[in-house]
Structures are given as C-alpha cells and as structure tokens.
Amino acid sequence: FALTLKLHEDGAFTWPEWAQALSAELARDPDDDGARYYDHWVAALEGLVTARNLAARSELSARKDAWKDAYLRTPHGKPVEL
Secondary structure, X not given: OXXXXXXXXXXXXXXXXXXXXXXXXXXXXXXOOOOOHHXXXXXXXXXXXXXXXXXXXXXXXXXXXXXXXXXXXXOOOOOOOO
C-alpha cells in the first residue's frame, strides 16, 4: 500500500488510473471471494510499473525471487535481509 501511495505521489500514475488498473485486475478473477485481494493489488501495481517503464517484469521477478529466498533462509523472529 505504501509503495502504491508513494508512486502515486511521485506522479507515476493518477489515482483514477490506479483505480482502473485494480478494478480491471479484480474483474479478471470473478470467482475470487476476496481472499486474493492483495494478489490482485500487486498484479495491478506491477502492471502499472511495467507499463510506465519504471521496472521491467524480469526485474520485478528477480526481486521477488530474491526476497522469497531471503525469507525462507531467515529464522523465525529475525529480520529478513536481502
């Protein structure tokens, strides 16, 4: 949420653009009961970021993989370090 707000504040997209992107993403999964809301949120944000060439999909994927690897190696209760 904070990243979405920061990108909006920095002019990466307008709030109506964000609302449209999130709405479109939610509409792609009409059977979702709300349990995947934040998955849709991330997908909408990634779509806007890549559409505006703020980051490539490959960069986003690599960063997500790095975070997953880091948190899987981190003992419970310890901070995750990338």
